[in-house]
Amino acid sequence: MVALTLRLGxxxxxxxxxxxxAQTENRPAEVQIKAAFLYKFGDFVQWPPAAFxxxxxxxxxxxxxxxxxxxxxxxxxxxxxxxxxxxxxxxxRRGEPLAGLHVLFIGQAESARLAETLAAARGQAVLTVTxxxxxxxxxxxxxxxxxxxxxxxxVALPSAERGQLKISSRLLAVARRVITS
Numbered sequence: 001m002v003a004l005t006l007r008l009g010x011x012x013x014x015x016x017x018x019x020x021x022a023q024t025e026n027r028p029a030e031v032q033i034k035a036a037f038l039y040k041f042g043d044f045v046q047w048p049p050a051a052f053x054x055x056x057x058x059x060x061x062x063x064x065x066x067x068x069x070x071x072x073x074x075x076x077x078x079x080x081x082x083x084x085x086x087x088x089x090x091x092x093r094r095g096e097p098l099a100g101l102h103v104l105f106i107g108q109a110e111s112a113r114l115a116e117t118l119a120a121a122r123g124q125a126v127l128t129v130t131x132x133x134x135x136x137x138x139x140x141x142x143x144x145x146x147x148x149x150x151x152x153x154x155v156a157l158p159s160a161e162r163g164q165l166k167i168s169s170r171l172l173a174v175a176r177r178v179i180t181s
Contacts, residue, residue, distance in 0.1 A: 028068075033151045034144055035072040038105055038129060041142065042082035044171035047102060048164045051125040052085065059085035059102050062092040062126075064117065066107030103127045106140070114138050125164050129153075136179060141165070145176060152176040 042059055059082040063070040070091050077087040082102075090101065094113065098104060104126050106117055111132040118139040121128050130140040136156040141163065143154050154177040160167050172178050 028072075030146075030151060031069050031072050032076075034105075034131070035069055035076050037144070037151070037153065038069075038073060038103060039077055039080070039082070039087065041103065041127060041129070041171070042087070044168040045127055045160075046166040046168070047125050051102060053100075057085060058088040059083065060088045060090055060100055061103040061105065062090045062098065062101040063105045064092040064094070064107060065109040066105060067091070069105065069107065098124060098126055101126050103129060105129045106132070106135075108132055111135075114140075122162065127160070127163070127165055141167075147176065155179065 038061055042061075061073060061077070063073060070089055074089045077089060080087050092098070092101070092104065094110070094117075098121050102125070104117075104121055106114060106128065108131050110117060114130065114132055114135060115138045118128055118130075118135075122139060127142065128140045129142045129144070131144040132138075132140075135143040136154055136159070139156075139159050141156055141160045143156075145152050145154060153175055155167060155172060155175045156179040157167065157172075158179070158181065
């Protein structure tokens with residue numbers, strides 16, 4: 001029953017994303033779609049047990065350089081949970097420690113310092129999600145891309161494995177592209 005609910009929830013988020021968004025004048029729709037994906041990614045990734053200090057510790061999604069997305073995400077996750085953990089959104093500023101995060105979204109505005117930020121997350125059990133060209137080559141685990149006016153995403157499995165994260169085959173099946181080596 002839980003697996004069916006997870007699949008249906010992700011399918012709904014994917015359908016929402018596939019509904020498309022207009023170019024720049026409809027940026028709020030794109031932001032909402034990305035927020036939904038960030039929330040749903042949590043159900044399709046397995047973190048090592050040490051990633052949670054306590055059984056009731058929150059599932060923390062950090063957002064760097066994307067305040068509009070942080071607002072949308074805060075509204076979306078209110079009173080929700082991921083894998084039995086309450087969800088919290090933390091706005092991250094450049095140079096802040098990433099300890100305690102489970103997901104880190106790095107906005108386009110940080111693309112000039114992307115490699116530096118990804119290096120700070122390397123070796124930690126933090127799912128890094130970006131929206132910058134060549135982000136996967138720089139070490140991101142998931143990168144949003146716009147394709148045919150839709151939000152899609154690519155996945156780099158080696159980066160996730162270095163962070164001790166296991167990405168579900170169900171998530172990989174809906175990715176636009178999966179890098180395996």
